[in-house]
Amino acid sequence: MSWDRVRDIVVTHHHPDHYGLAGWLQARCECKVWMSERAYAEAALMWGQTASMNKVLPLYFAGHGMPEHLTSGIREHLESFEPQVTPQPDVSYINPAEPFRMGSREWLPLVSGGHAPGHVSFYHGESGQMLCGDAVLPQISPNVSLLPGSDPQPLRTFLQGLQELRSYTVSMAFPGHREPFSDFAGRIDSLLLHHEERLETAERLLASGPLSAFAACEALFRSRVTTVHQLRFAMSETLAHLVELVRRERAIVTELGGFIVFAAASKSDISMD
Ligand SMILES: [Zn+2]
Ligand SMILES: [Zn+2]
Numbered sequence: 001m002s003w004d005r006v007r008d009i010v011v012t013h014h015h016p017d018h019y020g021l022a023g024w025l026q027a028r029c030e031c032k033v034w035m036s037e038r039a040y041a042e043a044a045l046m047w048g049q050t051a052s053m054n055k056v057l058p059l060y061f062a063g064h065g066m067p068e069h070l071t072s073g074i075r076e077h078l079e080s081f082e083p084q085v086t087p088q089p090d091v092s093y094i095n096p097a098e099p100f101r102m103g104s105r106e107w108l109p110l111v112s113g114g115h116a117p118g119h120v121s122f123y124h125g126e127s128g129q130m131l132c133g134d135a136v137l138p139q140i141s142p143n144v145s146l147l148p149g150s151d152p153q154p155l156r157t158f159l160q161g162l163q164e165l166r167s168y169t170v171s172m173a174f175p176g177h178r179e180p181f182s183d184f185a186g187r188i189d190s191l192l193l194h195h196e197e198r199l200e201t202a203e204r205l206l207a208s209g210p211l212s213a214f215a216a217c218e219a220l221f222r223s224r225v226t227t228v229h230q231l232r233f234a235m236s237e238t239l240a241h242l243v244e245l246v247r248r249e250r251a252i253v254t255e256l257g258g259f260i261v262f263a264a265a266s267k268s269d270i271s272m273d
Contacts, residue, residue: 003028009089010102011035012133013116014043016084018176023089033089034100036111038118040091045149047085053147054078060148061235065212065259070231077228094120107131112165114158115142117151121165128171130184135165136173138181141194145236146243155244159195162188195241202241203250203264210256210263213239 006029011019014035022033035043046053057078058071066074099106100122107122115134122131134142144158151157170184181187198220205211205219217225217238225234242262245251251262 006031008102009033010094010100010122011039012121012131012135012176013119014039014046015116015134016081018133019043019089020081020084023085023087026089027087032092034092034094036096036109036118036120037093038111038113039116039120040093040118042117042150043085043088047082047088053149056148057232061214063260064235064239065214065261066235067214070228073228074232077232096120110165110168112157112161113151114144114154114156114161117157119161123168123170125168128169130165130168130170130173132165132173132175132184134176135161136184136187136191137175138178138187140177141191143233143237144195144240145233146239147236153243153247155195155240156247158240159192162192198241199245199248199250202238203245206245206251206262206264210254210261212256212259212261213242216242216262 006025008031009022009025009029011022011033012035013019019035025031026033045051054075058074061074062068062071094100094109096109096111100109101107102122105124107124110121110123112119112121112135119133119135121133121135123129136142142158144154146152146154166185166188172180172182173184173187174180201220202216205216211219214235217235220238221234225231242251243253246253246262250265252265253260253262255261
C-alpha cells in the first residue's frame with residue numbers, strides 16, 4: 001500500500017501504542033488524523049508543549065508513599081515516551097453526535113473513559129461489529145489509572161463506560177490488543193466482576209490499618225511488578241481503586257507521617273457525615 005492511498009487515520013485514544021506514530025504517518029500521507037477532543041486534551045496533558053507529567057507524577061506518587069529510588073525511575077520512564085509520540089499530529093475532532101464514515105460504512109462513535117479519557121469505540125449496527133480499542137480487551141484487563149490533573153474518578157468512569165458498551169448487540173469485537181472475540185457482553189461482565197473483586201481485596205487490606213497507596217500497591221501487585229512501566233500502571237491502578245472505595249464510603253483518605261493514607265471507613269465515620 002502506498003502512502004497516498006491513506007486518507008484518514010483514526011485513533012481510539014491518546015496512549016503512545018495507539019497515538020504514537022500518528023504524526024509520523026501523517027507527515028507521509030498528508031491525511032487527516034481523527035480522535036475525540038477529550039482524547040486530544042489528554043495527549044496535551046501527557047506530551048503537550050506545556051506538559052509536566054514527568055515532574056508531577058513522581059511527586060504525586062511520593063506523596064502516596066512511593067520511595068525516592070522508585071519515583072526517579074518514573075520520571076525517566078515517562079520521558080522515554082517522548083520520541084514515540086514525536087512529531088505529534090494535527091488532529092481533527094470526531095463528533096460523537098454524528099455517524100463517522102470509514103470506507104463504505106457509517107459507524108457510531110461511542111465515547112467512554114476510565115482506561116483513557118475520551119476513548120472512542122466504533123459500532124456498526126447492521127453487522128454488529130464493534131471496534132473497541134482498549135475499552136474492552138480479551139484476556140487482559142485494561143489498565144485504569146488515576147493521574148493528577150486527569151479524571152479524578154477513573155474507575156467509576158470505566159465501569160459506567162462498560163455498562164453503556166454492554167447495551168449494544170455485538171457479533172464480533174475488534175480490540176486494540178489480542179484477537180477479535182465474539183462474547184462482548186460476557187467479557188464486559190467478567191471485567192465488571194473483576195473490579196468489584198479487586199475493590200473488595202483493597203478494602204480487606206485496609207481492615208488491618210491505614211495504608212499508603214504505595215503500601216497497598218505492594219500488597220496487591222507485589223510479585224507481578226518487575227519493570228518501571230508495570231510499577232506505574234500498578235500504582236495508578238491501586239489509586240483508582242482506593243479513590244473509588246472512598247467515593248463509595250467504604251474507605252476514607254487522611255494523612256499519616258507526612259503521607260496520604262487510606263483507611264477503612266468505620267460505621268461512625270459514615271454516620272457523622
Ligand atoms: Zn490504551
Ligand atoms: Zn493499547
